Amino acid sequence: MRYNRFLPLSCVAAIAIAGAAGAADPWSENAVSRHIDQRDYTGPLDAARLGELIDAGEALFIAKYTTGDGAGRPLATQAIIPTKRKRPVEQAFQRMQGMDANACSSCHNDPVTGGAGDFSVNVFVSEGFGNADFDSVDPQFSNERNTNHLMGAGLVELLAREMSADLQNQRNQAIRTAKSDGVEQSVRLVSKGVDFGVLTIHPDGIVDLTGLDGIDTDLVIRPFSQKGVMTSLRQFTINALNDHHGMQADERFGARWTGEADFDGDGHDREITAGDVSALVAWQASRPPPVTRAPENADWRALAGEGRARFDEFGCAECHRPALPLESLAFSDPGPLDAAGTLRLGEGGEGAVYDLAVLDWAKTLPRDDEGRVLVPLFGDLKRHKIADRQVAALGNELLAQRFVERDIFMTSELWGIASTAPYGHRGDLTTLNEVILAHGGEARDSRDRYANANEDDRRALIAFLKTMEIPE
Numbered sequence: 038m039r040y041n042r043f044l045p046l047s048c049v050a051a052i053a054i055a056g057a058a059g060a061a062d063p064w065s066e067n068a069v070s071r072h073i074d075q076r077d078y079t080g081p082l083d084a085a086r087l088g089e090l091i092d093a094g095e096a097l098f099i100a101k102y103t104t105g106d107g108a109g110r111p112l113a114t115q116a117i118i119p120t121k122r123k124r125p126v127e128q129a130f131q132r133m134q135g136m137d138a139n140a141c142s143s144c145h146n147d148p149v150t151g152g153a154g155d156f157s158v159n160v161f162v163s164e165g166f167g168n169a170d171f172d173s174v175d176p177q178f179s180n181e182r183n184t185n186h187l188m189g190a191g192l193v194e195l196l197a198r199e200m201s202a203d204l205q206n207q208r209n210q211a212i213r214t215a216k217s218d219g220v221e222q223s224v225r226l227v228s229k230g231v232d233f234g235v236l237t238i239h240p241d242g243i244v245d246l247t248g249l250d251g252i253d254t255d256l257v258i259r260p261f262s263q264k265g266v267m268t269s270l271r272q273f274t275i276n277a278l279n280d281h282h283g284m285q286a287d288e289r290f291g292a293r294w295t296g297e298a299d300f301d302g303d304g305h306d307r308e309i310t311a312g313d314v315s316a317l318v319a320w321q322a323s324r325p326p327p328v329t330r331a332p333e334n335a336d337w338r339a340l341a342g343e344g345r346a347r348f349d350e351f352g353c354a355e356c357h358r359p360a361l362p363l364e365s366l367a368f369s370d371p372g373p374l375d376a377a378g379t380l381r382l383g384e385g386g387e388g389a390v391y392d393l394a395v396l397d398w399a400k401t402l403p404r405d406d407e408g409r410v411l412v413p414l415f416g417d418l419k420r421h422k423i424a425d426r427q428v429a430a431l432g433n434e435l436l437a438q439r440f441v442e443r444d445i446f447m448t449s450e451l452w453g454i455a456s457t458a459p460y461g462h463r464g465d466l467t468t469l470n471e472v473i474l475a476h477g478g479e480a481r482d483s484r485d486r487y488a489n490a491n492e493d494d495r496r497a498l499i500a501f502l503k504t505m506e507i508p509e
């Protein structure tokens with residue numbers, strides 16, 4: 038059994054939930070025995086309250102949702118914006134347009150709950166409205182994506198928020214100066230050492246966006262999905278609940294926005310409360326980050342050390358930044374950038390604030406001279422062109438997602454890479470060597486340096502990558 042090692046924690050959570058609500062009836066086949074009331078978890082949460090929310094979130098992440106809970110969406114598609122089906126779906130479960138799984142942990146499970154998934158649990162991503170109904174794996178209808186892991190996801194979201202705020206401040210400052218001085222301003226947008234191109238601002242306030250690089254025009258870093266187009270864990274969670282499980286969150290599909298309490302027509306309303314989403318977010322945001330483990334074998338250890346140096350020399354670290362500095366571990370949910378269709382502060386949604394620093398793993402993270410946490414993600418949270426004419430495998434997709442070019446993807450965070458085969462956004466590359474050789478476009482020079490290196494250097498690089506793991 039895959040989840041045995043989680044039994045103690047999830048049992049505690051289940052008992053706590055049942056205990057609070059009165060034990061579930063023994064014949065109940067619902068996977069969710071109690072919904073979380075958002076009002077119980079607003080404002081600053083101390084470690085104990087956060088612990089409760091995390092436990093409730095774990096129970097919801099591993100729950101195999103049933104029709105009793107509201108699983109299924111006979112009259113709604115998986116589109117992100119609430120969209121009706123023209124006619125009821127013929128089969129409730131279907132691997133292409135979903136529902137395609139019973140639990141979040143059906144896919145995010147390798148090597149631990151919250152981890153990655155192999156090729157068998159790929160998802161056919163199509164957020165369109167017209168083309169959300171499809172019963173084919175033909176790539177003209179959807180983009181096939183492999184399951185990535187959620188370890189350290191709270192740190193990733195916090196980094197993205199700080200970077201977005203930095204870049205927006207730089208833009209706003211330049212707009213003010215252009216207006217007050219009456220002179221055109223060019224500003225190079227750089228946050229945490231990552232360069233997002235140039236903005237030019239005319240004295241009349243018009244902003245020229247053509248020089249932007251690897252980011253959306255609103256200067257919001259969207260660190261989630263391999264495409265780099267999803268803003269927050271909250272947003273992603275609501276999408277995933279609907280897409281994979283037909284569990285519709287009130288805050289998007291409820292009567293306030295759709296005029297119907299049971300938008301998906303399955304006979305259930307209030308399938309997922311704002312508090313339930315908050316619990317799922319807290320569980321994901323509190324996942325410990327992957328680690329780099331020094332191999333016990335001395336030869337391997339030496340080789341991995343060599344490989345770390347090659348990683349820099351080959352230019353891998355230009356995109357896969359070994360660490361990005363994070364000012365604060367305070368996590369607010371909903372966050373400052375939560376999108377429309379997601380609970381937002383000031384829209385009747387009161388949020389929770391908690392400090393990830395209270396979690397045991399946070400105490401082990403290195404800090405720089407200024408006290409900032411160094412998040413060892415081996416990524417830059419930036420999108421890059423990753424295919425060209427000669428090296429084209431990663432340019433396989435036929436549909437642009439959210440108007441990001443088809444051959445552009447966000448730099449994968451390499452932390453945990455030893456534990457998350459297969460590789461590439463479609464998960465169709467079985468070895469690290471193959472996925473490195475598949476880097477084209479902006480990564481072509483770096484890839485060529487690897488390809489042209491001698492075998493010892495290439496082996497050393499792989500040995501290094503294999504030290505970055507998700508502890509079991």
Ligand code: HEC
Binds near residue numbers: 137141274
């Ligand atoms: C059928 C498999 C499957 C199920 C079930 C599933 N996921 Fe995922 N998940 C994926 C895939 C595939 C991706 C990558 C999507 C992409 O890159 O476009 C992903 C990505 C994510 C991400 C973004 C991670 C990142 O760093 O980019 C989050 C967050 C997430 N899932 C949360 C959830 C939650 C919460 C649930 C349950 C409500 C869930 N997932 C259920 C397959 C699944």
Ligand code: HEC
Binds near residue numbers: 355357421
């Ligand atoms: C120009 C930026 C850039 C450079 C330079 C670069 N990469 Fe990448 N890397 C990416 C992007 C973008 C992806 C995501 C590709 C995809 O799946 O579409 C990626 C993916 C990967 C993956 C697969 C991750 C996974 O989970 O499947 C590995 C491994 C990797 N890179 C290693 C390297 C190594 C080693 C080097 C140096 C030889 C390197 N990269 C250089 C941008 C870069």
